[in-house]
Amino acid sequence: MIRFTLDGRVIQTDDGACLKDILPDHNPALSLAIIRPGIVSEEATRHFRITTTKGEFVAEIPDGRVVLPNPDDASFNPALHWSDRYAAAFGPFPSDFNPLRRPSRYARGDILIGCGGYDTQRSYLIVSRKEHQADHGAAEGGGIIGHIVAGRGTIDRLDTGDQITGIERMISWADSTHSITTTDLSLPLEEGMEIISHIRIQADGYSKEDINTAIADSVDHLLFSLQSGIFHAERTTSTYCMDAHLGHMDIRLEQKAPRREGAVTARTKGKLSGAIYIYRDDVATSPHHTVIGQVTHGIELIRLISDGESCAVVCEPERFDLLGMHLEDALAYAESRGISLKADSESPKRIVISQEPGTTLDVLKEKQVSVTTMDQDDVIDITLFDDKAPRTVDIFRRFTGLKRYSIGMLPFFFSFDDVWLFEPDIPEKINIIPENTPLGSVPKSSLGMTNASRRGGGLVGVRESENAEFGPTAEPFEGSNIIGIMHDLEKLQKLKEGDTIYIREVKR
Template structure:
């Protein structure tokens, strides 16, 4: 049998075991981080992963009295005793230090063994948050037993009630020749190997005992971007990785703070507006970045990720989005999340078309949500063709709300014969290039959007019958982009001009 660490937990497995045997349900397209031990004979390392209720940090040990992180009696007493702008102290526990009663200079990330009242029986593990000079009741060497080398942002998140849950020795993963990401689940695991399968993020403002809403809008953008549970590494630099799937989406600038290792931001301005960033190293704050979360597990996977890797992601809290849900399903979601539920018309066969508040953190903060519903016969199901018109489908989702919700809306503009035209509001910055224009005939029930070659760019249309001359928006074929089809064509016959029409995308 051999021993490995899987997402911070020790496991004993048989020799010649593969990643697949450890991870039978892991998504095949998602990369895992593999950190090999420097030597097979190595039993201990100088690094320890300290898991706290606010996230993980990695400590590189140095100096004297370093065995405190291996003492079970000490670890069990590591609850946050006090914290201020300079340091945070966990304990107390007994130690054998002899306090020198002399102030010392400490740097951010220093881990100090000190004591309260110069009594070794009430010793503390103290984490320096910023450079400062203080007398922490340390010994003659200053008491620095190590340094935080990963997860420094967690130091700023500790609050009353936080505690250390586990302390585990880990293999150093700084040597990228022995540390890498892979999707090859047939890889044979080795004794002492560290395996990280997922990145877990806590949204800004979400705490176990309370919710704050200083970044509610930008955190909602994060939840939308990662609701698939996957982070696509479109760019990997020495300081960050970037997922561009929602680039081009406006995001409110709400919470500007320093971008420390493990910080998650969304860009609120510039060429990559709407992109989601996770930081590998500390960098200054930026007026075009809003902090939306913090990595609490899996920083190794973030640091080792390569461009085009897909990372498994979990964001807490899960999103509360009721749009597009049948009323009974929406009630169940609200009950499961322990928020009160107010509905405009409480009848069967209705679907949620709007909710207030609109963001997850606001709903959790108020512990209440109010929804507006519409009867099923007023909600039109559609299918979009991403394979043939990916750019036009993306534009359509953005201008109707389908890129954020399961239900969208658009106003009916003009109706004649069997043609139904809709005019959703489209930003002037959006470009609709010719794509998937019909050839020979525009099929019946096709859903289309007029491209930029015509004055009516952005107009959406449906024609119930096939036509060999004009597309669904009554434009010539070269001005028409076919983006999908309407399933519920009978419901269109009841639509009136200037009426708001609700739509729902059916995945096929």
């Protein structure tokens, strides 16, 4: 029998087994982290595992001179002495510092040493549950000695009667020759091997006990970006891995905070705005990055992955998005998530075109959602040519709403002969380069966008019949980018100038 570890679980299996035997459903295109047993040089880290009766969390203590209390020392009472919605304190124990005697500001996850009645012989190890300002009888700088980098949900569950059962400094493995990533599922298992199959990210502001909606928009961007379950490591450096596969997206700065190992951010400025970053090491706060989450499992995979590799990712919570669903499916999904749904109709075949609240955290906090629906006959299906016109298709998605949602909107301009024209709000600065221009003739139902070679750049059109001279927007072929097909042309007949059509992308 072979004994190994898979995602933290110790497993035994028969001799001769390989990765495919224990991961039969794993996507062979996604990398696994393999840490082989061998001669590994141990190195003490600045991370401490703090175990409690409600679970464990990992604290980063940057200053090597800081000494944490020992739960086995008779001078330290490891029980939870007090707690409220903002903080929890363990102790007391004797310490030596000068209390500042005035309030300090603390962020969620801060760890500090304070004291009761400004008596350092009655000091406490305090963890901050929420951002707050208070006088904890701490030293200069608020007495902050470190930060929780994993397991923040544990501190939310602490209650009367809980206690610290262990504090240990974590040891890192330093022999990278025994640590690899692989997509080869035929790789034989070895005694003592450690396998990490995925990373897990917990969104900031979310825990099963409490939800903070302060950065709900940024969190929704994270959940949307990784909803495929794949993290694309398009660029890796010594400090981060970056996934920018969705291209440019407008994201606003909602939470500026230190970017520590395992932190997840979204870039808010520049050409890579919207890209997701996961950090391998600590870096300074940036005005161009909003912090949106924390890796809670699989940091080893992030440390090892290289440019061009991809790995499986699980985000908590799962995104809550009903747009594009039939009402009956939306009702079933909302019920499965414990959410009460209120609709503007009882017809099960109507399609959801909007929801309120619009973000996942807001819905989960309120435990209810209202939806607006539309008759299925009024929603027009389209198919887009990502392979033939990727740049123009990306522009089309960004300015119709299809980039982020399953339902988009397209303002109707006017029609003549067999041409129907639409005018999405695309800024003039957007350069629509010629791409997938027609050759020979334009088939019926072709969806096109006028490119920058013509004055009407950004105009969208569709033809009801084949044409060998002009494109879908009635421009010459060289001015027409073919981006897809519109499937339900008969639904256009009822349109009036100034109407907006709802479009749904389908794969055919």
